[in-house]
Amino acid sequence: MNTAATTGLDLAGKVAVVTGATLRQLGVGIGGATARMMAGRGAKVVVADLEEDAAQALAEEIGAAGGEAIAQRLDLSDPGSIKALFERAVSAYGTVDILHNNAAAVLAKDTTLIDLEIDVWDAMFDINVRGYALASQHAVKLMLQNGGGAIVNTSSVSALGGDITRVAYGACKAAINALTIYTATQYGRQGIRCNAVCPGFTLSASAKGGITDNALEILGRHTLTPYLGTPEHLAEVVTFLASPAAAYITGQIISVDGGLLSHHPQTHDQLVAAGA
Template sequence: MTVGRLDGKVALVTGAASGIGAASARALAEAGAAVLVTDLDGPGADSVAASIVAAGGAAKAHRLDVTDESAWAEVVAAGAAAFGPVTVLHGNAGPTSGALMSRDLDVLGLDLGVWDTVLAVVLRGNVLGCRAVLPGMLAAGGGSIVVTSSIKGRVGTSLRTAYSTAKGGLEQLVRVVATGYGSHGVRCNAIAPGIIGTPGLRETAGAEYVARLEAAHLIPRLGVVEDVAAAVLYLASDESSFVTAQTLVVDGGLSAYVPALSPPVAAPVAPPAVPPVVIEESR
């Protein structure tokens, strides 16, 4: 049951018009938080906020460019006027469009304009988010900041130079914020999703490649956005009150092992027979 876990909390979710952000916004609202649904896609944010309200939750939508400091100030002030200070932040905005990611290649092939855009959204955007919500959290006696990293920020890949580098830097930002403000009741953590089986991925990757991806996971399926939203809800709630400066990996075990050294192990058809224990009576 999630109802009531975040009663009295005010949450702000970036990149919330679709995907992980939308699932996170809905999960936080279901748990009792009033949610500020923000995204560069204003109509998309409106739609998600409306769905939360229709389900009986509290939400307001705002268009937000996370790289714009003045826009952050306006949204946080509007949220405080409507619901109170933000005490939960899920920094989820990320530049993941196909057109952009297709130009985020290896170091030699990388489009430097993509490098600038990705670092601006992921690093500048989350620094500005922390700067915008921390004063309210400190005044309220604490809060929880959760940012969306990626397993690409934790392992080596031959492509996605900008995205991988930005996500690795984001996890260091988590440790810095957690160190600076933990004594004031503010926790800061990251989630690192693996491959999430969105409709777009399934449409563009093809059935054969999707099957290979599924087989590469220790739990043989792709993730769904609700898997990640559940992790956000845990880190936002008081159930994780002793967890800070950490990255919770939500990837079905994809990044935890070396496939070349891990041949499949066949599950036994039946448990091995255990010989009966014979107890002889003493005479």
């Protein structure tokens, strides 16, 4: 069996596709922070998003900072759009070495199980599961030609713990976890690694704009770190998992949530009583 050499976090010469890289006019989230970070470590980045103008702006920003990036519009509900993304990557850079599946749909009508409309369920799965699977198909085919590559899927703590709403979103993210381990299992011997990150609440522009102060206080109370996560916290983990430094990590579902799901509900009160 071959032994893979570890060369650290350097991504020079690698081509990375990052989906869901922008958030309309609200700035970047996890995908955008990852695109910036990968470009900063030498990767050529294809910035893909439904909002083409915002993706182009991010690609230009990366270029102005000394990196290399191009933008491509992506509609994950459209198989033709996904195919065009990878054709553009190959046309511009020759191949794909890294895929960060990050784009996702969150619909307001995704509520409780008995109130959920079936068209909402179908739309969520078309984008959040089928879209990831199709993107992974295209990436794996190219990576097999290269002798390997890395896929990092953005899942969620919603796949690991229940909530009183967003049942379709949680089910989609659980399906992404399964897709992750199946991809890792089926193509690991061909040099392709696949892992998933499960973010907790992340202080992206869109998240901050859609949450109340009371909810933020509750999240902060139950997060074990003395701060909530940022897109850059997630980007560091995604970039690491995509890099040669993570050569022996595959098939893993990694929570990046500040310890949100790792303790009992009463822990906060116990920590306060202990003076922590």
